[in-house]
Amino acid sequence: MIAQTPPMGWNTWNTFANDINDELIRQTADAMVELGYRDAGYEYVVIDDCWSLKERDYTTGRLVPDPQKFPRGMSDLADYIHSKGLKFGMYSCAGVRTCAGYPSSFDHEYEDARTFAEWGVDLLKYDFCNFPNYANNKNRYLTMSMALRSTGREIVFSGCNWGRGDPWNWMRSIGAHMYRSTHDINDSYASMADILTSQLPNLNANAAGCFNDLDMLTVGMHGKGHVGLENCTTDDEYVTEFVFWCLAGSPLMMGGDIRSLDERSRKLLQNRELIRINQDAECRPAYQANGTTKDFPILIRMLSGGEFALAFFNLKDADRQLEIAFPDIGVPYSSGVGIDLTDILTGAHIGIRRDDMRLVVPAHGTRIFRAKLITL
Ligand code: GLA
Secondary structure (H helix, E strand, C coil): CCCCCCCEEEECHHHHCCCCCHHHHHHHHHHHHHCCHHHHCCCEEECCCCCECCCCCCCCCCCCECCCCCCCHHHHHHHHHHHCCCEEEEEEECCCECCCCCECCCCCHHHHHHHHHHHCCCEEEEECCCCCCCCCHHHHHHHHHHHHHHCCCCCEEEECCCCCCCHHHCCCCCCCCEEECCCCCCCCHHHHHHHHHHHHHHHHHCECCEEEECCCECCCCCCCCCCCCCCCCCHHHHHHHHHHHHHCCCCEEECCCCCCCCHHHHHHHCCHHHHHHHCCCCCCCCEECCCCCCCCCEEEEECHHHCEEEEEECCCCCCEEEEEEHHHHCCCHHHCEEEEEEECCCCCEEEEECCEEEEEECCCCEEEEEEEEEEC
């Protein structure tokens, strides 16, 4: 069984786009191990678009890794990644060309799936550019899903059709393990907040085996790389991003250059408490508390062992007092039960509260608590 909890790993696109090669992938695999990412749970090393030659091999019809970028071929690279205790991800597209104009798998689904399986691929990201008008979105994702299954190799199928045709309603049924639900992220607060708010209504489709993918994380990019911007996300905004991705049960695919991320970003990406929420075995979706809005959502997420997480988000540009009345999360005063809270980001034990919780959340910021019910 694969993807029983949200897949975690790293993907080339956000930082490197076309500028990828064998050495970069090996160095990143080394960094995953040496800098503690693997031990924190990150597993997949994923090569996104731009890895192949611009045409298939004329005689065999197969996709060909660009020999300048990947002189040792993909099987050799897969072996290296596997030798580090990691898994290997690759990329293709449901259309006739990938988004960057490389050959992709429309009408080649079965031969390409066999090629990926032969190379030792453990995850396939499957994009949606250059998709013929007459073709059927669901049917083509189903076809690749079947093609991957026919290989006999367990391969995580990562559908990436940017939310077209409401994938939260069908990607699970066609066999995908994760699906992109939005436009591409870039390293700005506006892009991240837009993804966050747009998916608040779609979180409840998450369950073991298939997860809503909010896109690769930008944490630690600080404006560098392909989706980097001059007016980039700040450290505090990265916290909001990571907390939400964890709480929402999104796959956690890092997009920064993890060989050289700053210490604060590395610690955030390796925050054991937040990852524990994301990877909770029950895989319950987060629940938006009654009456809270998309600008100031308050979410709870039930966790195994009787605990839950309680998070407050302020997505607007000024500090704001947020408040939750405990009956709105199912714990009225008459219950005789209080909520014992610990601040996950600071580690501070807040103690037991009854009735309600009121706190100031800084602009673009978040507060998240681990919570236990205590009978008084
Ligand atoms: C699309 C996807 C991105 C990335 C690029 C590659 O835009 O949504 O995540 O894979 O294609 O070209």
